[in-house]
Amino acid sequence: MSSILMLRLMQYKRDISIVLLMTALTIGFIFIFAGPNNGVYKYKILVATDEKTPSYVRFMNELYKNKSYEFIEADYDTVKAEVEEGKIIAGIYFKNDEISILKTKEDINIFILENLASNTLFSIQSMSDMAETIVNYIDNIKDVDNNAVETIAYNEILESVTEKKHMTVSKEYLNSVNTLEYDGTKHLTIGIILFMSMFTIVFGIGSILEDKEYHTWDKMLISPLSRKQILGGNLISTFIVGAGQILLLIVLTKQLMGMDWGDGEDIKLVVLIGLLFVMTTTSLGLMLSGAVKTQRQLSTITPIILTSTSMLGGAMWPLDIVQSKLLLFLANFTPQKWAIEGMEKIIIYGGELNDIISSIIVLMIMTVVFFTIGIVTLKHAD
């Protein structure tokens, strides 16, 4: 097995420029798509209103918290003109506790904006309604007995403060439904790293096909090396290079772009998911190598498969904005979905090991399935 590792090391040494180019490209893509200054490109959104009501103020305060868009207040005519001239992608007009989106086209960013605005409005209205209910309740019991009011109010406040019932409900609602709380920079960084590293890994294990084309595969088979050793050497070398690339990218994005991968414990879990993802992709590469006959065929199908599964698996945009049930169902069969979900749970939502168990299990199952199919098809191809 050490012979195969040595061989691949010599080959990677010769082709180091390609590995470095892939790494540099990944960094470049992250820089371009996840944006400079640790943020995605912020779309400027103008917001207009006829009257700055308390609801409007609350609405704006909530919008300002969002990192994906830059919200600026303006008068209605300016908003309308800038939308029509294409200077901004959309504008928001707030009137009588209702909003309307000014737009000239439909696209994914406008769709996200619409969701953000309507969810924010719904959220502040819910909180306002709740506050009004409490005020009315206190008003109704005011005539009874001051001591009793005091006791009841005290108990109500104590209960709400202690149990934080309404706060908890509100927070959970925001986290689970409001898709726009996601951090675009982190999401895209994770997505691009996983997407690009898949190419290195799949082409790495595809060296088996090169061996067949170079007729060295047969020579290895008749040598004292066993088939297990040959395959094992290829799998391990590919895993090492793939894992090395992902780890390098984690370090580079942290150092060069200030990407927040969390504290020590978080990074360990991120690396765990990353390594599992490398294993799954290595097995996927083995399966693809068994399905085709030449490296050229692999080079043809790999970009198609990796790009489509990455799109499907949410490497390029959050799956929360995908509405098609079919696409969401299919996403479950891509390793990207589970790896991204696992990493995001840790570095965006502060999750722990328990939160990523499903990702770990699914990636392991995928590894076993791809590996088994790969071994069978490779043996059949011989």
Add this chain to the structure above:
Amino acid sequence: MVLLDIKGISKSFKELKAVDDLSFTIDEGEIFGLLGPNGAGKSTTISMIASLLPPDDGDIIYKNESIMTKPNKLQKELGLVPQDIALYPTLSGYDNLKFWGHVYGIRGKELKNRIEEITELIGLSDRIKDRVDKYSGGMKRRLNIGAALIHKPRLLIMDEPTVGIDPQSRNHILNTVKMLNKEGMTIIYTSHYMEEVEELCDRICILDKGKVLASGTKLELIKLINGRERIDVQFELLNSKFMEEIKKLFYIGEITVLDNRVSIISENAENLLGDLIQIIKNSNTRILSIDVQKPSLETVFLHLTGRALRD
């Protein structure tokens, strides 16, 4: 001493029977030639001997042990020079030898020394650090042989090692084979170049369509045609009149026609030549060449199959 005993091996690929009940033995220290045209079953036989393909029937015994059940013994002592170049083109010649040496468990200084020896043997000392894809066809062939020799194999199988190379590299390879054999290496040499097999091999097995047509030393094989000579006539355009006239000669031997070439194997080539020229003249046809050949393996093959070796 018998090193390798091939016992009735057969191999089919779907409908095609590539090797059909093949049997022969190879003695230690000899150069054994497998001769046959393309598609004769040489490479399939080689693959089975090298334990790359399992035979459908029969057995292959190496040093009294079946390689079907115990391939390890053979694998350690076998060197294979495949017909196709089996090298990593993006690596240097040195790295290729290093890898194959490592595969066979050679390490450190021993590996380094062995690479130097092999490099000198194959005449690539000045280019060994270059990438293989910068090599000429002949250099690749030589390195291909070097890679098979790195672990000092006891049995070396060379499958068409001189295909498509320049005469200089070819001579170098043939000399290398002779030298290795002198040092005691047993060699199985397959080729469809009759001259190479004639020059190198102690014993020869002629294959066609997966079967053994004949086997023995060169002299034994030539005896099969009783010392008859062969006349090859290459016509510009062969006409039927010539064929009618030539067949009338009572002493004519075997006639084989391929396109515009006629090959005649005859015991009385000297007389035949005079009559032949007369018939050519009468039949009003133009010839490009007439060639009288001494008894050779090519003639034996033609006699046995009715086809030329390179058909």
